[in-house]
Amino acid sequence: MWIDKMGVSYSLLTVVVLLFISIGVWGIGWYSLLGVAIPYMAMIFFVAGFLYRVLRWAGSPVPFHIPTVCGQQKSLPWIKSNPIDSPYTTKGVVTRLALEILFFRSLLKNEKVELREAYKLLYKPNTYLWLGAMAFHWSLLIILFRHLRFFLEPVPGVVISIQWLDSIFQGLIPALYITDILILISLAFLFFRRVISSQIRYLSLPSDYFVILLLAGIAISGVLMQLFFRADLVQVKTWVMGMIRFHPTLPQGVGLVFYIHLFFVSLLIAYFPISKLMHMPGIFLSPTRNLTNTSRNHRHINPWDAPVKVHTYEEWEEEFREAIKEVGLPLDKE
């Protein structure tokens, strides 16, 4: 019982405790733990865990050909088939998956059912979740893309262009990025949606709140750094380049907020492989979405298929011999 009610507070508490841990470690001055050891460990966790989970999925076969068909099949030539929702070719599958991954197409179909009057159902399009999810995921992607400026030398033009576009609507210095605003709004939406709607609260686990809060921690510390607690970007880049070349140094010209940001990012990537965040690679492997609807014209093989006990025609004829004879049906063995 307490899980449902306390899920929110427990996750909030966990994030606050983690915040104090990072402040504490910073206060003691263990910068190398926060700036080198933990990020490295997190990275190892991430890579190893990610690969382990994906390989574990790949290790189990897809025994049956089970696409969820959402459009007209390709059958008779004069019936218009739906090449995406009932994909017939690999191109169709790739399109279906791409639309799903890039634009959350299934979520866009979402509708809300309401019980109107006694026994009258009403279906209303419900695109809020789609909007929130799109805003969050695309902002995150663009923010990650912007961060490439720390990892690549020289910084590619496209990264600079995206960064410029992202701040285009205001001439503020320091720039307040559109995606920063969007990610905070969408995270707030995704969080309060879980808290306020009794239905969503019922099905939420503590970890569902936890991931949102952790991401919010990352986003808030990032924005604070961008606006108020500026880090020396040249120094940060030097630190990043040292890390990826395995010649770690400590970042210079950075403060507490940088370390909080880094600590939360480390936690997130370490947590990634053991969490629901694995939906990211998972969607690519989903057998209801990544198979063509050609079940009847290409034979699908089940690798663990084994012979089963059947009731053969001969056994059947033997059992019903007299009856079959009586009504004059043909017998194989007279």
Added chain:
Amino acid sequence: MAGLSNEVKMPEEQISIDLTPPAKSWMEPAVQFRKGTYCYSAVPKHQKYLDLPYPREWNPAEKDWKLPEHWKEIILKGMKDLLGQYRSLKLFLDICVRCGACADKCHFFIGSGDPKNMPVIRAELLRSVYRRYFTLSGKILRRLAGARELTEEVLKEWFYYFFQCTECRRCSVFCPYGIDTCEITMMGRELLNLVGCNINWIVEPASNCYRTGNHLGVPPHAFKSTLEFALEEVKEITGIKVEAPINRKGAEVLFITPSADYFGNPHWFTFLGYLMLFHEIGLDYTWSAYASEGGNFGLFHSSELAKRLNAKIYAEAKRLGVKWILGGECGHMWRVIHQYMDTYNGPADFLEEPVSPITGTHFDNAKSTKMVHICEFTADLIQNNKLKLDPSRNDKWKVTYHDSCNPSRGIGLFEEPRYILHHVGNHFYDMPENTIKERTFCCGSGAGLGADENMEMRLRGGFPRANAVKYVHEKFGVNLLTCICAIDKATLPPLLEYWVPGVEVAGIHELVGNALVMKGEKERTTNLRGEPLTKFQVTS
């Protein structure tokens, strides 16, 4: 199977629906086996006939389920095996983000308001146990990570909710990752089977089918006499003597249909429609008394049992030396044939790629499995002008069409049936888009849940479907719901009687039979139901 009768035992009180979830967390297993909501357990006789484990007398409503001593080890071992066999299971247990998009897509949730019928929670019932025993975070953080111990209470909850899912796959349309609750339910049932917990409405038909060749347990002589009876009726209505060969070697086509078609009502009229159609086009075909069932209740039990029952179709096609197979109107039968049969019992290299002997059309979409859906076949006949049709003979009906779950989300068979309906009748009205095609709602009684004892739950599960029928009934005066599924034909009539009286149920080939102008027929005075045909009679 008593469920095929049209006798309706309705709940005494008017069903009430409340979609507000309770305060109590789903993690507390608490299931009440209230009369009207669950199905009776499988009787030992049928369990034994199929060599299924732990046959025994037991009652879900009683405290002691007489589980085998090491039931927990058996289940956990079974879970480990299934995780190794099915990527779908492993993946779907791992990647759900609980976004809630599926929550109000399930007909059982909409009709019952029971939050454990939200597809996400139905899966969490299994997922929570998976986390506890198969994931690091679940082993360490337990409840905080959403992990639950496997207890008898949890097992009872599985039984209750995995036999309160009709494997219709509607939720999987809306899930951003395509998580398919049907897979979850199938695996849940596989696990329950390991300790001998299945329902009689699944095991008995499966055992009948294994023995006699069909779910209803119709032996060969009764099969022959029921066919002859149908031929008599066709003669009475049309004046034409029609042949229906059984177990005939060397025929070009083997015809397979669910046994309810030749024993159920209103399936019977569709059955007459097939006989008339095949006669009229001069199809060189045969029925089989051994493979006298297209449906496959094994699918609702386990993949192994599905394969065992399905094996008959190819075996019989081979024995009779036919070229290809034609399949009648059925839902889950077509899930098996389209997505499983070739894998289970193929390759069908002894058959030829299906070609319509009447039109010469190659059915390329069935070139490996070699089995064609009757709606594909008939639509092709109509499109090639091979049938003379008088749609006015169906003027009594204002028709709508229920996309049966499996032919819809399994095959994508949307336009073929509609094309036929547009040609055999004059009044067709589709239900709202949210409730048809890939978003169609289940009849509420599929996947083996069409029993009598769970009638309240069936009426609840079928409520969204009935509600959409009511909409077209009130708006356009629709009085006939057509469908291409034997379970639909058996279970929609009581459903509609409860929620929207005045709408009847029919198969598509009943309407084909009505409209079909046969060579040398006498003037028809009745439709296939024996109701008088008056040209201008239109009921509203």
